[in-house]
Amino acid sequence: MLATDSYASLLDQGKQAGADFAEIYVERWRRRHLRTVDARVAEATSGIQLGAGVRLFFGQDVIYGYTNDLSEAALSELVASLARLKGSPEGRPDASGAGGIDLRRLDAGPDIHAPGVPFESHDKLWRLERLRELDAGARIGPEVRQVEAQLMEWEQDVWIANSEGTFAEDRRVRTRLVGHVIASDGTSTQTGHVGPGKSMGLELLDQFDPADVGKRAAQMAMNNLRATPVPAGTMPVVMGSGFGGVIFHEALGHLLETTSVARNASALTDMIGEQVASPAVTYVDEGLSKHGWGSSRIDDEGAPTESTTLIRNGVLESYMVDRWGSLVTGYRATGSGRRQDYTYAPTSRMRNTIVERGDTPREKLFEGIDYGLYASSLGGGQVKPGSGEYNFAVTEGYLIRNGEIAEPVRGAMLLGKGPDSIKKIVAVSDDLSNEPGMCGSLSGSLPVEIGQPHLLVSELVVGGEA
């Protein structure tokens, strides 16, 4: 968007103002969103998002500003304003004595996430037809009262330059299809929700047949209609694969971001090398997985992403570290600096976090459980990293009786204290699947993928009907 000279001169201006490090992040998005309710268009919108964020480090203090005005004059004024905010006298000589910044283009390698079917390949009517297929697929019974279908398309171009001479650019293309079904039997109303998403183009709709997405959402709603309220109490829980990994995301993942660790606000601060989980658990934050919903070639600080093993056989091996986190803690940066968009400074965040498969056949997890819960499908959750207290919602669940999956139950909320719960994971199965989600934290709402095999937690608090 900007000329290379402009980046260099703005960065230089930041350094001249006394900053130890300067960074410019420029992005332009095109977004489209189409939503139908009962096969009629309820919402159709398109937008261009454009802006730049400037970040200056003065020691460990971070000054951040952003604007939509990408003229050189406006950006130069932004840098000057940020320096004034810090109280740094403009024109102070660069502390390092180095003059000028020589930007080198980062080779981010081949674009393994490039869309196979670009958005331009099809018109809006084609998209509407795909959503109508989802709608038709969801009509599996007279109880299905309403079907909502959504298609979201994001094209994001980013350019990142910093005073260490990095110049990096990336294009991120993401597509998500969502089916949401309301079913009612006259006395009770329940919902079901399925939403595949990947870093790819419209080929997502080939990989996830819209009719099948609709059918699965409807099945979940119908299942919840048959379900009875879950009895409250503390019991063994078998967590489903895929989004079941939200237990790790909330109970462990957020506690391993340097955003919390560096402030001594994580229950897992200073625990590298210690046994923090059962030896059955290996947990990886995977930035490289092809077309992963949380994948990108570079992070939002212009560093190449990587595969970071966080926990190997239960032992804590690494945190997720961004530039600021590395500066404060001394841990190696792991390409984990992420932000929703230019309106946020980056912080350390998860990408695609996955529990590796174990060696227990799935059926074996249920053996020996006289009474417990099978949480086959999970919704979102929340954590307080400092105390480790977390929760997440079960969107499809069954009681386990005498080692067998029994009647469906609804309304379960699972909760606990993270490090404590993770130690209670006693077995990990040999299957594995991944699902996309949106994760909200300090640097905004971000696409993340969550994955795990089935796993058995010896004891969790199940909120429900007492």
Added chain:
Amino acid sequence: MNTAEARTWLLEQAAGRGVDLEVLGTSERKLTVESRDGKPSDVSMSESGGVGIRVVKDGRAGYAWSEELSEEALSWALDEAIANAELQEEGSTAVLPVGQAMGRHDLLDEGLSASLEAKKSAVIDFENVVSAQPKLQALQTARYSETQAEVEISSTQGTSGAYRSGYGMLMSAVVLREGDSVKQGYGLDVQQEFHKLDPGRTALDHVAKISRHLGARPLSTGRRRAIFEPEVTTTLLGLLTIGLSGKSLAEGKSLLAGKLGQKIASELITLTDDPLVDGGLANRPFDAEGTASQKLTIIDKGVFRSFMHNSDTAARTGQANTAHASRSYRSTLSVAPSNLMLEPGSGVTLTDGTIIVTDVMGVHAGANPITGDVSVQAMGLEVNGDELQSVDNFAISFNLLNLLEHVEQVGDDFEWKPGFSGIIGAPSIAVSDLSFGGS
């Protein structure tokens, strides 16, 4: 182009394209100052904005938006909005409302005009008091932030108007420890005028609110009487707003469909929305379509009197427009309250065994606004004579409408709280029987 030039350009294009057009422009200025170790550390500032457009062509409505104000970008947005409109079914009856000149309003005035030095000084005082608390394990953040926004609306149907509003806020997020007990939380104080912020008092309140939970013991599973503190009540009302939305009703997703005129809550419950309330943080002289604001009674002594509507949802449901159109330039037309208020009552009584629910977590995942079923993590205080024992590691489960029907007392401790659904004010409420899932 700047926002005003972009608006003029778009309105000029409308006639040539054969569409009715509305432009909503927003410009926003933000400032955040954090303090650490007694001095300002992280600071951020921004100026940003964009335009959102709605076109209506042959009874069909379409939307688009842009933060890039070049002719090329605006032209793309206009093309997209028209193409989005053309996706609507033939025979649709969307109309861009005929409006009027609503004038320019400054709701903020000099509210945030204090110097940067005064703001830095306030946040340093705030941090110093938080940091001095003996049980502090970690200070995640102590910050001052402010937002000033100007919203301007114009249309080919004669609507025009603008207003400027804003607020300043102190926020702390801390981790406290006492022995093995660790509790984390945050506090917010929001004021329309900087000088109304009280850093020292606010810091003490924030820490005290979290500190009372140290030493919590797990709660056992069972049914008990419960009191929801005002902040928790506002969270529940935030969930209810989804059912109160005319958009939810028009799309068949409201849990209150078919209940107008019926008793849906205890007689102690009266709920209003007032966009013109004295000193209201979410005041607006007109809504996002330019319809003049007015106070609305939603629930009157337990009887459901009105949904909240914009012009579109009112037309689709055959009900009256209540001037509750809501839209950011990036979104499509929706419905939202301004200052939603549950009227205070005569007080709640503390009886032995009652759990005072002080905090709920996981509401976005554990509450289903379509069915009203809620199952969320909570923290609280158990009443035992004159003592309050902190309890945690439990969930509460209920149906929202069922809960409102069974409110037996309403408190006199009314508080305004900023939340995800606007500004909501409420007192405590008590229910005789609630389901608690714990150890």
